Every structure is written in structure tokens, then in C-alpha cells.
Amino acid sequence: MESNRGGMNGKSIKMIKALLSALLVLVAVSSAFGKYIPKTGKRIPQTLSRGWGDQLIWAQTYEEGLYWSRSRNKPLMIVFHLADCPHSAALKKVITEDNDIQKRLDEDFIILNLMYETTDKHLSPDGQYVPRILFVDPSMTVRADINGRYRNRLYAYEPADLTLLKTNMDAAKKLLKSEL
């Protein structure tokens, strides 16, 4: 009697367990069937990082980057790159593998990576090429004064320029005086 009043006997526990697992299978099956799958097969969702640091929080657009830069008073770093450019890929590799840079980008910068140029001419002071890194001050001034080491492509960086990039990140962190 005790087991029928307060608890359950072995048989009913088994039945409930069986029902529950049947239900779980049904839910799993229906949710898998229900979702849209492209003709060409399932795709891996695109990330905003595009491989430049999956653990970092990326702005989606220049407008979003400017907004966060101003409201959080952090400089914006923009990387222009292309998927099929070996120089972009080489720079991406060293930047993602350098924990010091990843940490600084995460904590001290608003970051944006773009594969398409914006309409803003200020972001291509000496032309449109990739890879190219521009810094923007929270006052919305493009820091055209912060350059890499190539005179013909002032904002280009190569994998060997990581130390210079860090120096330039430090320079960008020294914010311009805003006019009051």
C-alpha cells in the first residue's frame, strides 16, 4: 500500500521512462525534419569574425563600429581583407594565433572586419587594397597618421609586422583630444 500511495511501483516508473524517451525521440525527429535545409546541403553558419578571432565581439558594419567606439570611448580597428587573398590569410593566421593581440583587441578596441569597401572615402586614404588596417578615434577621426612600414601602401601589414602593429595599437589607444 505504501508504494501506491506516496510513491510509484517499479512497473509505472518503467512505463513513464519509456513514454518519456519516446517523446524525446519524437521531439528530436520533428525538429530535425522541420528545419529548412538548402538543396546543396546543410551549411555551417557564417560567423561575424570571418576567422579573425572567434572569441572576440565584432561590429557588423562601420556604422555599428562607430557607435560602439563613441559610446564606449574605445578606438575602432578596421581590417579590410578578402577571402581568397593569400596575404590576408597570412595576416589572419598570425593575428588569431597571437594571444596578446587577441586580448588587446578584446579589451581595448572596437573591432570590425570588412570584405567590401564602404562609401566613406576616409577609410581609403591611399587607395583600396587588402589587407589594410585603419584605426578610428572615438571622436570619429580616421587615424590616417598611424601607418605600417610600406611607403606605397601605408596601411598594409605583413605577418612579420606584428610588433609594429602592436605599437600602432598603442598609438591608437592614445585618444585624440575631443573639442569641447
Add this chain to the structure above:
Amino acid sequence: MESNRGGMNGKSIKMIKALLSALLVLVAVSSAFGKYIPKTGKRIPQTLSRGWGDQLIWAQTYEEGLYWSRSRNKPLMIVFHLADCPHSAALKKVITEDNDIQKRLDEDFIILNLMYETTDKHLSPDGQYVPRILFVDPSMTVRADINGRYRNRLYAYEPADLTLLKTNMDAAKKLLKSEL
């Protein structure tokens, strides 16, 4: 002699296997240790879909959307939304759960979802609000003529407006004649 000349004996195979597995463990450990992890803990990488259809291919910016629209001769559909807006969330739910819409978006449209306004005034013909859906013809004309059913917010849609949205998608697919 045979086994020492061409192949390997049991002992050396065992040794190589042990060495290989030790190497594999080392590689796995070092790569796990090596990656940057934010102070606040590991993050789930942001997706470009922002939950509006993980299987679809999203443009990142308006410039990218316009480029794909022109080069593939497909209309561009832009969804303006906000993360903490219940109306956006409700619309997102019905759009992602409707396989017909997901399929059409995947096959017939270039798609873009934005949480920040662009500087282009043409994308806010009657103001900036969310959720708001605008179509752009491959000729780069914003289809301000394709409206939802609210007179005070011409480009707003509610979950109950899915049929109207599909009708409007059909209208957007009838491309404007480009001037030749």
C-alpha cells in the same frame, strides 16, 4: 630477415604507435591551451544570421548586399531589427520557422539583416523603426512602393502578415526595367 628488410616487426610497430599517440595528445593539449579565452569565459561565436535563418547566406553590410544584388540580378531584402525588441523577436520566429520563406530567401533574394541604421536616407522612407523590411531592386532603387499594411509605418510587418510579406517578395522579384 624478411620482416627487418621490407616491413617492420611487432615491437617497432608498437613503439611507433605509442609515439604517434603521445604526439597527438601533445598537439591536442597545446592547441586547446594556446587559444585566447576572454576573462569572462568562452563565448559562442556571433553569426551573421543573428538568428534570422542560420542556413541562409547573409550579406554583412549594405554595400555588400548591393554588390551581390547587382552582380546576381536578384532583389535585396533588408530586415532592420533589434536584439531586445519583442516585435522583432516575434517576426524572427515566424520567418525562421516558415520553410517556404526560408527557401525563397535562399534562392531568390540577397539578404541582409541590420541592427544599426546606415547613413543612406533612402532606407528609412518614413523613419527609422524596427522591425522594418525594405526591398532594393538590382538597379539600386529602393522599392519604397512595396508596403506592409500599416499606414503609419509602411515597412513594418507583424507575425500575422506573413502572407502579405510573401506577396511583397513576389512583387520585389518583378524587377524594375533598367534604363538601357
